[in-house]
Amino acid sequence: MSSKETKKDVILIGAGIMSATLGTILKELDPTITIKVFEKLDKAGEESSNEWNNAGTGHAALCELNYTSEKEDGTVDISKAVNVNEQFQISRQFWSYLVEKNLLNHPEQFIMPLPHMSMVQGADNVEFLRRRHAAMSAHPLFKGMEFAEDEATLQEWIPLIMDGRTSPEPIAATKIDYGTDVNFGALTRMLFDNLEKQGVQIQYNSTVKDVKRAEDGRWEVKVVSGDGKLAYHNADFTFLGAGGGSLHLLQKTGIPESKHIGGFPVSGLFLVCNKEEVVNKHYAKVYGKAAVGAPPMSVPHLDTRFIDNKRALLFGPFAGFSPKFLKTGSNMDLISSVKPNNVFTMLAAGAKEMSLTKYLVQQLMLSKDQRIEELRDFVPTAKAEDWDVVVAGQRVQVIKDTDKGGKGTLQFGTEVVTAEDGSVAALLGASPGASTAVKVMFDVIGKCFPEQMPQWESKLKEMVPSYGKKLADHPELLEELHEATAKTLKLDQPLS
Numbered sequence: 001m002s003s004k005e006t007k008k009d010v011i012l013i014g015a016g017i018m019s020a021t022l023g024t025i026l027k028e029l030d031p032t033i034t035i036k037v038f039e040k041l042d043k044a045g046e047e048s049s050n051e052w053n054n055a056g057t058g059h060a061a062l063c064e065l066n067y068t069s070e071k072e073d074g075t076v077d078i079s080k081a082v083n084v085n086e087q088f089q090i091s092r093q094f095w096s097y098l099v100e101k102n103l104l105n106h107p108e109q110f111i112m113p114l115p116h117m118s119m120v121q122g123a124d125n126v127e128f129l130r131r132r133h134a135a136m137s138a139h140p141l142f143k144g145m146e147f148a149e150d151e152a153t154l155q156e157w158i159p160l161i162m163d164g165r166t167s168p169e170p171i172a173a174t175k176i177d178y179g180t181d182v183n184f185g186a187l188t189r190m191l192f193d194n195l196e197k198q199g200v201q202i203q204y205n206s207t208v209k210d211v212k213r214a215e216d217g218r219w220e221v222k223v224v225s226g227d228g229k230l231a232y233h234n235a236d237f238t239f240l241g242a243g244g245g246s247l248h249l250l251q252k253t254g255i256p257e258s259k260h261i262g263g264f265p266v267s268g269l270f271l272v273c274n275k276e277e278v279v280n281k282h283y284a285k286v287y288g289k290a291a292v293g294a295p296p297m298s299v300p301h302l303d304t305r306f307i308d309n310k311r312a313l314l315f316g317p318f319a320g321f322s323p324k325f326l327k328t329g330s331n332m333d334l335i336s337s338v339k340p341n342n343v344f345t346m347l348a349a350g351a352k353e354m355s356l357t358k359y360l361v362q363q364l365m366l367s368k369d370q371r372i373e374e375l376r377d378f379v380p381t382a383k384a385e386d387w388d389v390v391v392a393g394q395r396v397q398v399i400k401d402t403d404k405g406g407k408g409t410l411q412f413g414t415e416v417v418t419a420e421d422g423s424v425a426a427l428l429g430a431s432p433g434a435s436t437a438v439k440v441m442f443d444v445i446g447k448c449f450p451e452q453m454p455q456w457e458s459k460l461k462e463m464v465p466s467y468g469k470k471l472a473d474h475p476e477l478l479e480e481l482h483e484a485t486a487k488t489l490k491l492d493q494p495l496s
Helices: 017-029 079-100 123-137 151-157 184-197 243-253 343-352 354-364 368-378 433-448 453-463 475-488
Strands: 009-013 034-038 111-113 116-121 146-148 171-176 180-182 201-203 206-213 219-225 230-235 237-240 261-273 285-287 301-307 310-320 387-402 406-411 414-418 424-429
Touching: 009 017, 009 219, 009 230, 017 034, 017 079, 017 184, 017 237, 017 433, 017 453, 034 184, 034 206, 034 230, 079 433, 079 453, 079 475, 116 123, 123 146, 123 171, 146 151, 151 171, 180 301, 184 201, 206 243, 219 237, 237 243, 243 261, 243 387, 243 424, 261 343, 261 368, 310 354, 310 368, 310 387, 343 354, 343 387, 343 406, 368 387, 387 424, 414 433, 424 433, 433 453
Parallel strands: 009 034, 009 237, 034 201, 116 285, 237 424
Antiparallel strands: 111 180, 116 171, 146 171, 206 219, 219 230, 261 310, 261 387, 285 301, 301 310, 387 406, 414 424
């Protein structure tokens, strides 16, 4: 096939939010494209995308303190927060486009308006939050962010967190009203329902055993169905969107870009409250600061969640360890991921990350009562009988050699690995993940379909009006799009 021909055959491995997003975008760009999806479970969105396996935060850096850092001179660097927010704006526009085109219905089933807040304790942390607020509230993307440290305002904002609080430590919070709670499981299922209506073949209970280059340069995917039948499928482009399972599949491709990459699995637990009188006292996502020595993904937060048309509270995450790369994976996943080309990368990471190992051991040893004690830092009146422990999703943090961090650097974020010829791409890593799925998939398409990009540009701008622009540089466009998407997605959130 010549490089100028449109790639007609696409295989998506994994029926999560990333594959659902990529498939939806490709079908909008080229309705004639043939797409096959293989998922080892019996339905879509059951692993990392499932609503019980993630925090459901529309990650826009409105409340996550790990997206802002303090420089040596005391100023607060918000560049990462700006970048994450810009990416979420792209997702928001794309979802709005799908609703307007009747490709998604009832947006309230997957996205709800919810204030996003940051909360800190202690004089030094309060001062940091004050400076962080000053830097962020002056930026167009974070317009309207409020800061409070007086008890009366905090009692109004976070009554459940303030009730019964006797600590003499100062406390402060920021609040921004146009945050969101996103049910990525529901969104994933809705996207795949729509893709099936467009003729996309989705095979559930189908495990991909191998991905290798065929003699004609295309990719041959070996699939075993639930009844044990073996089949081979070929594609011009293959996307590995299998969550923690993507690393093994990437290694099977043998592409040079797959070398010197490893993965470290981290599991998660949440405390969940469904008691109505407690749930009704809290209406926000409130993020705190990670403990000293704890990894970024361990930032504690108390979240209002909307799942199955019911409100609940989640607190966590509490980290755990399992050698599995997927919640439904194998105990051999970690060991089998160690290859001759990445063994030294993995060993270097092990030597570097002793603090992470210590943190995980401490977390594993926590009893429910000890977890409730940590919850009481947020909710002083919390009663153990009102909260249950729920096992959340499994995440695989990427380990690779970097110029900045050296050999065996643990990456906290979302990574895309693409073959030089653009014929295969793999998504690895974790948060902000699902929230930035549209931007990440736009990047995949740009790298893997470069010949088609000029003819697709107008459609991309139709789907995402800010395509190619930074909304931070166009505040009038930001306000216009924020208002339009809020109306379409039924969020009713002014940018104030």
